[in-house]
Structures are given as C-alpha cells and as structure tokens.
Amino acid sequence: MAEQTETLSSTATTATTTTTTSSTPLKTMVVIGGGYSGLSFIQSIREIEKQEKQYKIILITREDFCSRPNLFFRFKFLQWHSKHLDYFGGIHLNGENNSFITKYGVDQVLFNTSVFDINNVEQVIKYKTVGSDDEISLHYDTLCLCIGGKAHVVNYPTEVSNEKSVIGLNREQLIVNFGEIQSQISNYLYIRNIEQVEYIHQLMKQLYDYYESNENNLDHNRIVIIGSGTLSIDIVSHIIEGYEAIEKLLNGEASAQPSKQTIEEVWSIKNTNILPKITIIGRGKHLGKSLLRDEAACDMILKLAKEKYGKYLDIQLETQVESILYSDVNNLAHSVKTSNGIIPCSLIVQAVGVNSETSLATKCLDASLGVNGGILVDEHFQIHTNNSTIVPNIYCIGDCAEITTQEGKTNVWKNWTSAREQASACAHHILSKKNSKLFFSQTPKFFGLHITCLGEYDSTDSNLQTIVIDEQIQKNIYMKFLFNTIGEQYQLIGALIIGPNMNEYKLGLNFLQLLKEHVYLPKAIINNTQLLALNFNINYWSKLMSLVKARKKDTPFETPEEIEKLLSELTAASEKKATPAVNPLAKKKFVNPLEKKKQAAASSTSSPSSNDTVHMLNISHKQKMSSLRNLIIFLSIAILVAVLLPSALAHNTQESSSSSTPSSSGEEVQKKNYNDDPSFTFDPHPFRYIFTDFFKCDGNVTAIRTFLVVLLSTAKTKEAKLALVAKQKDRFLDLLINSSEELKTQPQRVEEHKKEFEKLTELIFSVELETGKVCQYVYDTVFTYDQTKLGRKVVNSMEEYKKAVEEEQERKKKKIEEL
Ligand SMILES: Cc1cc2nc3c(=O)[nH]c(=O)nc-3n(C[C@H](O)[C@H](O)[C@H](O)COP(=O)(O)OP(=O)(O)OC[C@H]3O[C@@H](n4cnc5c(N)ncnc54)[C@H](O)[C@@H]3O)c2cc1C
Incomplete structure (x- = not known):
C-alpha cells in the first residue's frame, strides 16, 4: 500500500x-x-x-x-x-x-x-x-x-420459509448487492442512490413480464414498502404517478406521459392490472407524520391516498413488521410477517429514514x-x-x-x-463573515398535493397564535399558520400549507418570504385581508412584499395611520384586475400557417390553468435531457411562434437601424440587420438545443414569449415596449412558475429567473426593436445567450437532435463502462 x-x-x-x-x-x-x-x-x-x-x-x-x-x-x-x-x-x-x-x-x-x-x-x-x-x-x-x-436500516428478523417462493424474479438476471439489507436476500432493499432505484425498476419489470403470461397467479405481485414517512410516501407517490401515466396512455388520453413508445420500450405494458400493487406498512398511527407534524394534515393525506389510489395502494398503519420470510432455495423474500398477518410480496423496500x-x-x-x-x-x-x-x-x-x-x-x-x-x-x-439566518423549508409534492412546510410549524407553545384553515379539508386544502404576537403585532414563525392547486404553492412561496423578512404585521392585516385567503392574489402579495421590504427588519407597522395606509394600499392592489391564469397569447387571433392539427396541439399546450402542472413553459435545466418533454415544449414554442409570425410581419411598418448588439456582460452577440434582407423569413427551429446544464436559469421561453408579445403589440416606441415588457414580465414569470415542476421545489430559483429575465431584457433592448422581423433577432439573441452563457449545444434539425442525444447517451455509457 x-x-x-x-x-x-x-x-x-x-x-x-x-x-x-x-x-x-x-x-x-x-x-x-x-x-x-x-x-x-x-x-x-x-x-x-x-x-x-x-x-x-x-x-x-x-x-x-x-x-x-x-x-x-x-x-x-x-x-x-x-x-x-x-x-x-x-x-x-x-x-x-x-x-x-x-x-x-x-x-x-x-x-x-x-x-x-x-x-x-x-x-x-x-x-x-x-x-x-x-x-x-x-x-x-x-x-x-x-x-x-446513510439509510437507516432496521434489522428485522428473517425466517426461512420454503413452502412459498416468489415466481417471476430471476435471481440470475439481477444485479446483486445493491443496498440489500440481508446480503443473502436480493429482493429486500433500502434506497440511497440511483443504482438502487435502477435495481428496483429491474425487479418491477421482471415481475410485469412474468405476470403478463401468468395472470391467474398474481398473489405475490406486490411491493411492500416498510415505513410511512417522507421517503416512503415519496417513492410510492412517484410509482403511482407512473402508473397513472400508463393508465392514461392505455385509455388513449392525449396528455399522457411518458409516451407510448417509452412505455412499450420499457415494460411493454398493456394491462394495468399486472402492475405490482403497493403496500405501505407503518408502525405509527399516521402517514407522513415526521414531515407534516399535524394529525389533521396526515389524516387528510391518508384519506386522499386511500380514496384516489386504493386500486394500487394498500396502507397498513399501526402495524409492526415481525419478520421477513424468504426461501433459501432461491434466496428471495416472498412475504412480510406483520402484527396484522402475512403479506405476500415480491419486493421489500425499507424506507425508514436517514442517519x-x-x-x-x-x-x-x-x-x-x-x-x-x-x-x-x-x-x-x-x-x-x-x-x-x-x-x-x-x-x-x-x-x-x-x-x-x-x-x-x-x-x-x-x-x-x-x-x-x-x-x-x-x-x-x-x-x-456574513451570517445568515436559516429557516426550515421543505416543499414536496405527494399524491398530487403541493406541500409547503416552513419554519416552526409544529410548535405547541401556547404563547403563539395558531390559525388553522380547514374549511376545505374535503378538497384536500389545509393550512396552518403560527405567529409570534406582541400586542397587536403578529410575526410569522411557521406555516404548513397543503393543497392540490398552484395557489397553495404560491402562498407557500410568499409566506417563506414573509418568514425571511422577519416582519411584524398588524393584527388587522392577519384578520381582514387576503393574507390567509385561499384564492391567492399575486397583486396583493407583490404589494405586501414591496411594503415589507421597504421597512427595516423587526419594525412593525404601528401607528393607526400607518396601518390604515397599509390596508388601503393592499386593498387597492388586490382589487387590481387579477392576472388571468391563462396564456394571453392564446387569446390573440392569428392566422395559422400550420396545419390544423398542429394548431390544436399548440392551443392545447398554451393555456394552462393555474392548477395545471403540465410542463408547458418549463424548460428545465434539471432534465439532463428529458428529451420527450423538451421536444414537446419546443414544438409548442415553434408552433406558437409560427402562429405569431404572420401577424408579426403585418406589423412590419418601420425600419430598424441597429447593427450591433453589445451584451450586458460585454460579450458581442452576433446579430444581423434582418430588415436589410428582403428574402428574410422567420424560421425558429424547434430543436435548437439540448440541455447540458443543471443550475442555470431557463427563462428563455418566457423571454421569447414575452418579447414576441411585446414586439407584436401596437406599442411603437422603445419606451412603450419596455413598459410593456415590465408589465408582461410578472405575468409571464407567474405562468412559468405555475408550470415549472422544478420551481415548485426550488422556490429560491424564482429570483434567479427574474434576474435572468432582466439581463435578457437589457440585452435585447440594447438595439432598436421596431419591426416584426426583429422577432428573429429576439429568438436568435435568446439562443445565442443560451449558448454563450449557459453552454448549450445547438442542433438544427430533428435528425441532429436525435444524433446528439444518441451521442450523449453513448458517451455516458462508455464513461460508466470505463468506471
Ligand atoms: C432516496 C432519497 C430521496 C430523497 N428525496 C428528497 C426530496 O424529494 N426532497 C428533498 O428535499 N429531499 C429529499 N431527500 C433528501 C435530500 O436528498 C438530502 O437532504 C440531500 O441530498 C442532502 O445532501 P447532502 O449533500 O448533505 O448529502 P448526500 O446527498 O448524501 O451527499 C453526500 C455525499 O458525500 C459522499 N461521501 C460521504 N462520505 C464520504 C467520504 N468519506 N469521502 C468522500 N465522499 C463521501 C457521498 O458519497 C455523497 O456523494 C431524499 C433523500 C433520499 C435518500
């Protein structure tokens, strides 16, 4: 050595x-x-x-x-x-x-x-x-x-029991030693990394393949998840989302993800009855108590899981695992013995926490x-x-x-x-040497519910003021807020916000800001305004945040005049026409140069409701590629832009004089004077780039859309267009956030998106933008920006796109093999 x-x-x-x-x-x-x-x-x-x-x-x-x-x-x-x-x-x-x-x-x-x-x-x-x-x-x-x-592992006793055996799992074909809890039992595992997830996936696939031709023998076609906390719910709700997607696809629902091709390639699934059922075993009385720390919230989620997913899911609480039964002939577990009886299964996953x-x-x-x-x-x-x-x-x-x-x-x-x-x-x-305060915040999404846990949301301190909003618990909306009070002043110290809609999620984001601002608000605000309202009003919250941020920390709004002013400003803001949660572009009447089919596809993807979690605008950096989604998104943009184009050209009344575009960062962005070329056609390609980046923002789609709307508008002067950009920005960011899965789990990145957007605005408006042809300029600028700033790879056709994806896959495969 x-x-x-x-x-x-x-x-x-x-x-x-x-x-x-x-x-x-x-x-x-x-x-x-x-x-x-x-x-x-x-x-x-x-x-x-x-x-x-x-x-x-x-x-x-x-x-x-x-x-x-x-x-x-x-x-x-x-x-x-x-x-x-x-x-x-x-x-x-x-x-x-x-x-x-x-x-x-x-x-x-x-x-x-x-x-x-x-x-x-x-x-x-x-x-x-x-x-x-x-x-x-x-x-x-x-x-x-x-x-x-590392995974917390409980060593439950194991018992040899050869009278039963799991059929369908071929041990020879399994990669062994991936988080096995007992090294001799290859289908009894914990999860800590991607290899273990892959392994579970392989087991599930083997089961499906086996039971497809042995449908009358489904007894053991079950996964048992031991644990009823966050980890367990996380894995179960993701598997179930996968199942739902398959079901949608088999029912011919258009919006199904993943694609038919993916499903066929992966599992050749034709029948959802063969998908392994899932049993959650929990010692405690509640599901998700370690995170939610609130019994009413736990009960609400349990009820939802049972009612909505009962077909796939069986939840056994207050149940003790007694032993794992396995056959020493094939070294596979086949059942879990519990205080409630024996549960036959083919796969056992322990998800009981992390040490x-x-x-x-x-x-x-x-x-x-x-x-x-x-x-x-x-x-x-x-x-x-x-x-x-x-x-x-x-x-x-x-x-x-x-x-x-x-x-x-x-x-x-x-x-x-x-x-x-x-x-x-x-x-x-x-x-x-700058010290920052830390606030607990966790925002998972389980069983279709957005959950926001902030600060100290489980304190039982009787000096705190606790407000529970549970009138809509039947609709799976539940909120709890904890305030520190000094006289008539309230300071937020914790919140639990759960609901199926983006409104609840947005409220969560804003309460996180409020928590960080550490501000005292007068009781009047807590009682009489939209602070705790379920119908989230972005105007109200923007105003409140701007007023709060303008104050010194820990300085309450105290005098009656101040409070009155605050209330009236908030009321005025909240009465401003709320931003509709639909894509404003969709309202415009454009002549569509594409086939009707494409138009239908464009309109169906361009009007998300506020509750919609379709990734329409989400050009996620996370997706190392998520090629499918990217493709859909880019097709939507391409179609959208194609829809906009004729109208854009109709506005082409003025000449642009600019010829060079210094970027805000000092880089030269290559640009053309599009108006000089009479044969110019605007040809945004849907397959412009693939993603190679994780951390950076992807405000580009938002930017493109916003700028196109602005450019196509009747605002003629640069000032008027800039004013319009400012106005549209919040609305588009709102849409972006609504439709971005990733932003839901990374609230802090909303700020990053805003900054990226500002930078792009500066860049684009550093030239005179006065004609419809400048749409191309905007498009190019955004993509050049992406290339130079975000290091993305540009591809110009579907073939190139596919090739690039294949090459990337090949490269990664080689690398892994080398390792
Ligand atoms: C299965 C699973 C699902 C989760 N899902 C969510 C979720 O949905 N939402 C959420 O907010 N959180 C989730 N979490 C929790 C979240 O992922 C963790 O809190 C977060 O990843 C912690 O990051 P970390 O860098 O502290 O630790 P880790 O991600 O554990 O990284 C630690 C790294 O250190 C390396 N390391 C350890 N010791 C050494 C050593 N001696 N020498 C060299 N390297 C070493 C490890 O190999 C590892 O790469 C999940 C956790 C797990 C296990």
Missing part, C-alpha cells in the same frame, strides 16, 4: 475556470462529498468570489452523480437505464462536457474516492480511490464536510454529536468537539450536520432546500 502526497492526478477530472486569480496565492479548499450540499457550497463560493478567485477548489466524492432529491422521478417517467439515458433529476459530475465542474471552476475532482482520515492539526486529509490501494495525503486550508447521510454520516468526524476530529445524531455545528457551521472546542478551518453542512436553529434548538434538516441554504450561508460566512 503506497502512501503519496497529492499532485494534480491524471485520473482526476480537472477544469479551467473563467474567474481571474488574485495576485496572492490561492488557498486550497477541499470539499468532501459531491451531494447537493457539496455542489451548492461550491456554487456559492464561486458566486460570492465573483471575478476574483480566492480558492483552489478540490472536490472529493464517493459518487459521480448527484441525484438524491429526485431519485424517484425514475418511476414517474419509467425510462429504462435512466442513468445512462435521460435521467433528469440529477447532476452528472462526470464527463468531458461537464458543465457544473467547468462553470464553477472546480480545479480538481476525485470521483469514487473516499476520505478516511483528517488531521486537523497539520491540515491534511487522506483518501483512497476505488481500484487503488494508494493512500494519498492532501493539504487543505479550508475543509468542508458535506458527507450526507447522518458521522464516523469520519467522530473518529478524526472527536466531533460531538447532537441529540438528533448529526455532527454538532455552531451557527458558523464549525464543528463542536467533545471537549467543547471548535475545530478550526473545518465546516460541516447538509444531511450530516446538526445545526443550531433560530429557536436555539439543534436539528438535522435532511432535505435539499436546507442543504442549499446551509451551503450558501456557510460560504458567505467563510468568504465575507
């Missing part, structure tokens, strides 16, 4: 960075863990550093794929070999076109590498890479532990653990030792860290929004 000191190794992925370096030598920042907190931390460091790089960053991680938050999308879209193909829930860190590593100037990345020692006196870590016995030492100036968690990864810190740093089992850190994310000292130059964030909360308690917030917030706060502290 060799011991070496690290130099930039040839096997490591290295990247160039666009930031400049200062004259002082760079310090070395080592980040251990390439999960969501590690990557967010690197992103934050680079963003705060801006142009002047202070750190050389080295990322060391056991994995090469950051996927945890969206692992189960795999089930929803049911694509085969998702990791190799279209898995869009994660960030591939590996690969030569690696946008994250390049974009954030990570100087060196070591995949499949474990750090096993930290010497905080000499500031040296030691690591080993899979496939090598070498132990390599590496110096750090600053170290960030982002080592996450923080702590051993490295306890072993090497004498780190003290918090009551929730995480590495105890102070408000600056520095580790407490058992001797009550703080470990210098080492920080710790994410699932492994037990942080000190606002309320002075400690907790491990195991969700990705918190991982990201901690990453940003920690980076700010390191680089600028």
Whole structure:
C-alpha cells in the first residue's frame, strides 16, 4: 500500500475556470462529498468570489452523480437505464462536457474516492480511490464536510420459509448487492442512490413480464414498502404517478406521459392490472407524520391516498413488521410477517429514514454529536468537539450536520432546500463573515398535493397564535399558520400549507418570504385581508412584499395611520384586475400557417390553468435531457411562434437601424440587420438545443414569449415596449412558475429567473426593436445567450437532435463502462 502526497492526478477530472486569480496565492479548499450540499457550497463560493478567485477548489466524492432529491422521478417517467439515458433529476459530475465542474471552476475532482482520515492539526486529509490501494495525503486550508447521510436500516428478523417462493424474479438476471439489507436476500432493499432505484425498476419489470403470461397467479405481485414517512410516501407517490401515466396512455388520453413508445420500450405494458400493487406498512398511527407534524394534515393525506389510489395502494398503519420470510432455495423474500398477518410480496423496500454520516468526524476530529445524531455545528457551521472546542478551518453542512436553529434548538434538516441554504450561508460566512439566518423549508409534492412546510410549524407553545384553515379539508386544502404576537403585532414563525392547486404553492412561496423578512404585521392585516385567503392574489402579495421590504427588519407597522395606509394600499392592489391564469397569447387571433392539427396541439399546450402542472413553459435545466418533454415544449414554442409570425410581419411598418448588439456582460452577440434582407423569413427551429446544464436559469421561453408579445403589440416606441415588457414580465414569470415542476421545489430559483429575465431584457433592448422581423433577432439573441452563457449545444434539425442525444447517451455509457 503506497502512501503519496497529492499532485494534480491524471485520473482526476480537472477544469479551467473563467474567474481571474488574485495576485496572492490561492488557498486550497477541499470539499468532501459531491451531494447537493457539496455542489451548492461550491456554487456559492464561486458566486460570492465573483471575478476574483480566492480558492483552489478540490472536490472529493464517493459518487459521480448527484441525484438524491429526485431519485424517484425514475418511476414517474419509467425510462429504462435512466442513468445512462435521460435521467433528469440529477447532476452528472462526470464527463468531458461537464458543465457544473467547468462553470464553477472546480480545479480538481476525485470521483469514487473516499476520505478516511483528517488531521486537523497539520491540515491534511487522506483518501483512497476505488481500484487503488494508494493512500494519498492532501493539504487543505479550508475543509468542508458535506458527507450526507446513510439509510437507516432496521434489522428485522428473517425466517426461512420454503413452502412459498416468489415466481417471476430471476435471481440470475439481477444485479446483486445493491443496498440489500440481508446480503443473502436480493429482493429486500433500502434506497440511497440511483443504482438502487435502477435495481428496483429491474425487479418491477421482471415481475410485469412474468405476470403478463401468468395472470391467474398474481398473489405475490406486490411491493411492500416498510415505513410511512417522507421517503416512503415519496417513492410510492412517484410509482403511482407512473402508473397513472400508463393508465392514461392505455385509455388513449392525449396528455399522457411518458409516451407510448417509452412505455412499450420499457415494460411493454398493456394491462394495468399486472402492475405490482403497493403496500405501505407503518408502525405509527399516521402517514407522513415526521414531515407534516399535524394529525389533521396526515389524516387528510391518508384519506386522499386511500380514496384516489386504493386500486394500487394498500396502507397498513399501526402495524409492526415481525419478520421477513424468504426461501433459501432461491434466496428471495416472498412475504412480510406483520402484527396484522402475512403479506405476500415480491419486493421489500425499507424506507425508514436517514442517519447522518458521522464516523469520519467522530473518529478524526472527536466531533460531538447532537441529540438528533448529526455532527454538532455552531451557527458558523464549525464543528463542536467533545471537549467543547471548535475545530478550526473545518465546516460541516447538509444531511450530516446538526445545526443550531433560530429557536436555539439543534436539528438535522435532511432535505435539499436546507442543504442549499446551509451551503450558501456557510460560504458567505467563510468568504465575507456574513451570517445568515436559516429557516426550515421543505416543499414536496405527494399524491398530487403541493406541500409547503416552513419554519416552526409544529410548535405547541401556547404563547403563539395558531390559525388553522380547514374549511376545505374535503378538497384536500389545509393550512396552518403560527405567529409570534406582541400586542397587536403578529410575526410569522411557521406555516404548513397543503393543497392540490398552484395557489397553495404560491402562498407557500410568499409566506417563506414573509418568514425571511422577519416582519411584524398588524393584527388587522392577519384578520381582514387576503393574507390567509385561499384564492391567492399575486397583486396583493407583490404589494405586501414591496411594503415589507421597504421597512427595516423587526419594525412593525404601528401607528393607526400607518396601518390604515397599509390596508388601503393592499386593498387597492388586490382589487387590481387579477392576472388571468391563462396564456394571453392564446387569446390573440392569428392566422395559422400550420396545419390544423398542429394548431390544436399548440392551443392545447398554451393555456394552462393555474392548477395545471403540465410542463408547458418549463424548460428545465434539471432534465439532463428529458428529451420527450423538451421536444414537446419546443414544438409548442415553434408552433406558437409560427402562429405569431404572420401577424408579426403585418406589423412590419418601420425600419430598424441597429447593427450591433453589445451584451450586458460585454460579450458581442452576433446579430444581423434582418430588415436589410428582403428574402428574410422567420424560421425558429424547434430543436435548437439540448440541455447540458443543471443550475442555470431557463427563462428563455418566457423571454421569447414575452418579447414576441411585446414586439407584436401596437406599442411603437422603445419606451412603450419596455413598459410593456415590465408589465408582461410578472405575468409571464407567474405562468412559468405555475408550470415549472422544478420551481415548485426550488422556490429560491424564482429570483434567479427574474434576474435572468432582466439581463435578457437589457440585452435585447440594447438595439432598436421596431419591426416584426426583429422577432428573429429576439429568438436568435435568446439562443445565442443560451449558448454563450449557459453552454448549450445547438442542433438544427430533428435528425441532429436525435444524433446528439444518441451521442450523449453513448458517451455516458462508455464513461460508466470505463468506471
Ligand atoms: C432516496 C432519497 C430521496 C430523497 N428525496 C428528497 C426530496 O424529494 N426532497 C428533498 O428535499 N429531499 C429529499 N431527500 C433528501 C435530500 O436528498 C438530502 O437532504 C440531500 O441530498 C442532502 O445532501 P447532502 O449533500 O448533505 O448529502 P448526500 O446527498 O448524501 O451527499 C453526500 C455525499 O458525500 C459522499 N461521501 C460521504 N462520505 C464520504 C467520504 N468519506 N469521502 C468522500 N465522499 C463521501 C457521498 O458519497 C455523497 O456523494 C431524499 C433523500 C433520499 C435518500
């Protein structure tokens, strides 16, 4: 076993960075863990550093794929070999076109590498890479532990029982040792990473294939999920969404996802009766209690799950698992013995929680653990030792860290929004000594319900004012708000908002802002206005936020005059005509140059209701590709633009004089004077690019739509058009947010979208835009912007698009095989 000191190794992925370096030598920042907190931390460091790089960053991680938050999308879209193909829930860190590593100037990345020692006196870590016995030492100036968690596993007894056996699973064909709880039982698992999700998918496929020709023998065609918390509900609701999609497709419903082709390629599904049933076994009385912490909310979700999904789902609460029954002939589990009886099944998944990864810190740093089992850190994310000292130059964030909360308690917030917030706060502290307050926020979507959990939403402190809105519980709408009160002043400290509509989701986003603003509002606002109203009014909230932000933190609106003014301004704002939740473009009457069929498709995809979760405007960066969705989206845009074009040209009354477009960032955007060319035709191609980026914003579709509407409008002067852009912007952003799955889970990114939009506005309006032909200019500018800023690959035809996708798949496959 060799011991070496690290130099930039040839096997490591290295990247160039666009930031400049200062004259002082760079310090070395080592980040251990390439999960969501590690990557967010690197992103934050680079963003705060801006142009002047202070750190050389080295990322060391056991994995090469950051996927945890969206692992189960795999089930929803049911694509085969998702990791190799279209898995869009994660960030591939590996690969030569690696946008994250390049974009954030990570100087060196070591995949499949474990750090096993930290010497905080000499500031040296030691690591080993899979496939090598070498132990390599590496110096750090600053170290960030982002080592996450591991599945919590309960060792239920196992019993040999050979009188039954699972038929349909071919053990030989299974990849064994993927999170198996008992190494001898290959169909009894936990889930922690994409490989395990893939494995489950393979098992499900084998079952389907078997039962398709043995339909009278469906007894064991069942998956048992042990656990009734967030993880369990997450996996189950994704599988069920997949089932629903299949059902829609088989019923001939047009909007079904995934496509028929995908379903046929993946499972050849023809009959939904053969899809494995699911049983959730929970010890407790409630479903989802660990997250919701509210019995009425849990009961509402349980009722919905039973009523709506009873066909696929059986929920057994207050049930104890007694043992796992398996056959030692084929080493497969076939039943779960519970306090309620025996449940025959073919696959058992334990989803009973996550434990923080702590051993490295306890072993090497004498780190003290918090009551929730995480590495105890102070408000600056520095580790407490058992001797009550703080470990210098080492920080710790994410699932492994037990942080000190606002309320002075400690907790491990195991969700990705918190991982990201901690990453940003920690980076700010390191680089600028700026301290940020952390707020718990988690916004999952289960069984079609948007759930927003904010702050301290489960406090039983009798001094707090709790407001519960449950009149519409039958419609699955439930809200709870907790306020700290001082006299007639209320300060939000927590909220739980659940509902099937985007309104509830939007309320959640706005309450998060309110929580962060830490503002006291007069009782009059809480009682008499739309603050807690179910019919979310964006005008009201925009006004409230602008008024709140204009004030100093912790300064209440106090005097009667102030309160009266506030109320009247809010009333006036809320009485402004509410933005209709339909696409304004759809109202325009255009001559459609395309076939009627396409027009129908365009109109059906261009008018989402506020409750609609169709991804119409969502050009998600997350989808490593989600090619299908992208295709649909781009087709919609293309059709839309084609629909707009004739009208655009009809407005072509003035000449444009501009010939060059300096971008806001100083880059030259290549442009033409479209009006000079009489043969000009506007030809936006639907397959303009494929996605290679995860983090950046995709306000482009919004931008295109907005600008086209503006350009086609009767506003003639630049000022008038700009005014129109400003007016349309909120409305379009609102639509974008409504239809973006990703923004629902990343509320903080709404701000990013807004900023991207502003930048594009600046860019586009840096030339004179006066003719219809300028539509092409807008289109090109947006895509050039995408290319230069976001590093996307442009393709110009369906063939090229398919080829690019295939090449990408091939490349990834090779890379994985190499590994
Ligand atoms: C199956 C599943 C589904 C989830 N779904 C959601 C969801 O829908 N919404 C949500 O908000 N949250 C969800 N979560 C939780 C969320 O994903 C986590 O809170 C978040 O990913 C934590 O990020 P992290 O970077 O702290 O940890 P992790 O993602 O666990 O990353 C830690 C990384 O550190 C590496 N590592 C550990 N030790 C070492 C070492 N010694 N040397 C080198 N590398 C090391 C690991 O290999 C890993 O890559 C889910 C979690 C799981 C397991």
